[in-house]
Amino acid sequence: MTLRRIYTNYLKIRWKMKRDGARLLSEEFLQDYKNHIGSFFSVMKIHNKGFSWEDWNINDFGRKKYDKYLKTTEYYAMHPLNGQYSHWIDDKLILKYLCVGTSLDKYMPKYYFQIDSFGNVLGLSDYQEKGKLSIDELITFLENTGELAFKRVAGSLGEGFYKGVYVGGTYMLNDKVLTRKELKLELQKFRDYLITEYLHPHKDMVPFCSDTVNTIRYLVGKKSNGEISLIKSFIRFGTIKSGFVENYNAGGVLCYINDNGVFEKGNLYDFELMKNIIITHHPDTGTELKGIIPLWNGIQKASADFCEHFPQLNYLGIDFVVTSKNEVKILEINSLTSLDSLQLAGSILDSKNGSFYKDRMKERLVNADA
Template sequence: MYDWTIDGMLRAGFSKKMADYLHGLWKQEKESGLWAEEDLEWAHARGFLAESAVAYNLKEAEHIEDYLSDYEYYRIWPLNSWERIWINDKLTLKYMLAGTKYDRYMPKYFYYKTEDRLMPLMDCPEDCRHSSADAVALLVEREKKVACKPCNGALSVGFFELSYENETFYINGEVCGKEELRSFVEKHPNYIYTEYFVPSTQLGEIFPLIHTIRVLAIKDGEEKSKIAGGYLRFGTKDSGHANYMNSNSATVFAYDVKIDTESGRFSEGKAVYIDRIEDMPYHPDTNVLVEGTIDLWEEARDMVIGITEYLGLCEYMGFDICFTNKGVKIMEINSHSGIKHLQMRKPLLEEEWCRTYFAKKIEALDRLTSEEITKRNQLMR
């Protein structure tokens, strides 16, 4: 039986950070009215949130034990040691890969906005390399489109598209003047300004804004890095400039697609609501059949494995990659990415090597002394 109270989680070895987070999700779904009480009890008794149990169709699953539970996944955070700082924010990752053979897979980085100034970065054009807010306007005029996002964030929160067309500036498609653009820059510290991605012709025909492919890679000690799973997601007209919708109501869905991480074959589009999954083989806005094999997939796989080996002290990495008109690109790498959408397509514990990896992490927590548990409760980053 799982104890979903904060005190119970702390006794089980959770960090206070993750205990608070998971307890909040547990409480939110109990109060949502979306599930019958018996369904909530069934899922929670097995360590799963109700929304995960629905996404995995757990009541019909032949092998529930193949699915890593939400309770255990949040309990074993952090899977990476202190070296997770190498990937936890976009700017550090950029510098970690700069000058390596993997540098070409990163977007161009133009500026970073500190609390008090705009700092030109390595890919900033020479004539834009000054620290006034007007430099961004000059850059946007030159590039036509620039992406702007928090240096460390999640779920596509805070993403902006800055653009210039017909002598007019736009923020997320809304007209703005130079003064408004200057104000925007000043009001968004800890933001980076990067190359704007345009999807490859193949994937752009499905939806014109950039997609994301999440690929989970694991390096277990001396073993060669392996890919544990992945999925493809597309934006919709409702998701705006982001391609992820946090499905926290019965009327909002994310659009997910199965991908074979060996071959790059994709198919079986689904609308993922918080309380149900609906088959949707055609994109809901463009009505294009979402099916095919991704061009350059072998190169993308080699890149993921290569970077996982190169940053080998980070043993657990969730890559967000895309396929653009300039080739394969990395959006970011996550140190503890969500697993619901991954396990919808392939249970993480289905393969023996992956089951063993997670089992070792759980068993290590079960052996902790009370003093070690107290110390672990205090982990914040």
């Protein structure tokens, strides 16, 4: 803890960062040293250039120019772009309850239970009973519905996600088959979890991957004149390697989407070479990575509705799912989209919406010198 505080203060001074950004960056940079113990000086050299290990290697900056790219340090120095309101979207439970009773709730999955930090099971807005419940009641509900999603209240990259299934007298958490007693013992260990409806991908997305919901990241930012614009959008498909999540850093496929909802070709992280590779077909299903996002207009409207309802928010990485029921749902909203996912196709600063970041960089330097 002492080392982290010292390093956080160093980053604040070295890169003129706010406390929140420096704290998050120190965690990432220290993790780089931990993950690459034998490459201490290589890691240090990369950090001194302003990049994290992943951002540097994924983009293969050792072999191409990096000076026109947004640096990891510059990106974290902007954080929190939503100021004191970041916690509204960083916490999935807060996000849900801010939408309950409004026109936005139709975009949210059904939230049935919470397992709090003490292991208590609580009924949420879409469950008929409220207050303190039991693990047995949760399991009975799983038996009645057939499947549920278990995810952390606050988390990212799909960490800690479980698919709960009951079929033919058998219980499963992800691929692990359990008896009812074993499932109860497993769930008694859970802390700070939400239990929601399990969503299935739209039929047009099933050929790419049927085991994940194939989330669409729709990143929007508010310009200095108050106008909200789309900065970047991409869809992620699961793979055998990524399992029940489809995150790029976990081995999933990432395909950029243009303004008309069209995607073509994909990005895959090569864990051996430690860099990004371009692919034309899904590595497992063989399906050509080319298509049109269904209900694209519905996604655009949902984003506009959310931004209008919450004018306090300036930077939102909205994770949409187009479901098998032809619905547009919001899984979560991220306040700090991973930088590597934004620059696989080139510098985000050179994109048509790169001005969003350039303006924030200028504002930060002005405030730092004030």
